[in-house]
Amino acid sequence: MANLTQTRTKKLFEQTLMSLLETKSFSSITINQLCEAAHIHRSTFYRYYTDKYALLEEIVEFISADMYAKVEASKPTSRSMSEEVIGFIEANKTNFMNVITKNGNYELYEVLIKKVSAIMFDHYQDWDDDLSIKIRKSTYPEMMCHFYSSGIIEVLKRMVSSGDNYSREEFVKIIDDLIK
Numbered sequence: 271m272a273n274l275t276q277t278r279t280k281k282l283f284e285q286t287l288m289s290l291l292e293t294k295s296f297s298s299i300t301i302n303q304l305c306e307a308a309h310i311h312r313s314t315f316y317r318y319y320t321d322k323y324a325l326l327e328e329i330v331e332f333i334s335a336d337m338y339a340k341v342e343a344s345k346p347t348s349r350s351m352s353e354e355v356i357g358f359i360e361a362n363k364t365n366f367m368n369v370i371t372k373n374g375n376y377e378l379y380e381v382l383i384k385k386v387s388a389i390m391f392d393h394y395q396d397w398d399d400d401l402s403i404k405i406r407k408s409t410y411p412e413m414m415c416h417f418y419s420s421g422i423i424e425v426l427k428r429m430v431s432s433g434d435n436y437s438r439e440e441f442v443k444i445i446d447d448l449i450k
Contacts, residue, residue, distance in 0.1 A: 280318055282308050284329050287322070296326065326381060333362070334385045353442050359426050360438070367430055379423070386419040387412075401449045421448050 286308040290299050301322060305312045319325045337358045391412055394405040401418060408414040422445055429441045436444070 276318070279310065279314065280328070282310065283315065283318065283325055284332070287325055287329065296322075323381075330381050330385050334382070334389060336362075338389055356426070356429070356438060356441055356445070359430060363430055379427075383416070383419050383423050386423060387415040390415040390419055399449075400446075404449070418449065 283304065286304055287299070290304065290307060294303075299322065301312060301315055304322065304325075305315050319328075390401070390405065394402040394411060394415065396402075405411045405414045405418075425441065425444055425448065429436070
């Protein structure tokens with residue numbers, strides 16, 4: 271179990287990476303830059319992470335787990351999974367933008383798609399929404415999870431980064447139509 275200092279240090283690395291992503295692409299960020307910006311020695315970074323991809327994975331894991339928890343908590347409500355996901359993205363727009371839309375960070379985009387796909391694959395047997403039912407009926411459920419996660423993430427990316435004049439409700443409809 272992590273102590274308070276470890277938790278704070280890891281949180282500082284996460285916040286620093288997200289801050290650097292506002293002005294730099296992930297591929298151009300070095301461990302030295304990250305440590306200098308966080309005012310923490312390089313050896314401390316390696317105490318917690320093997321490389322910058324491990325830090326990235328932890329950030330994406332946190333964002334994905336938070337989104338998953340919000341969607342799970344909403345099950346008894348009348349809001350659809352799409353509405354919950356879009357609401358979560360709107361509430362965390364800055365983090366979402368940093369992870370998938372800033373400066374051509376394709377690596378981040380791929381990590382997020384893999385994570386969302388894994389969440390779908392791990393839970394499609396347990397959920398009774400339209401998407402889970404489609405995945406259960408598929409001959410290749412893992413490939414279906416990747417296909418749908420890519421499409422949903424792309425629609426959400428467009429929602430937060432483009433000048434499209436779609437309303438929130440229209441984006442919910444777009445995702446629902448993608449799933450049906």
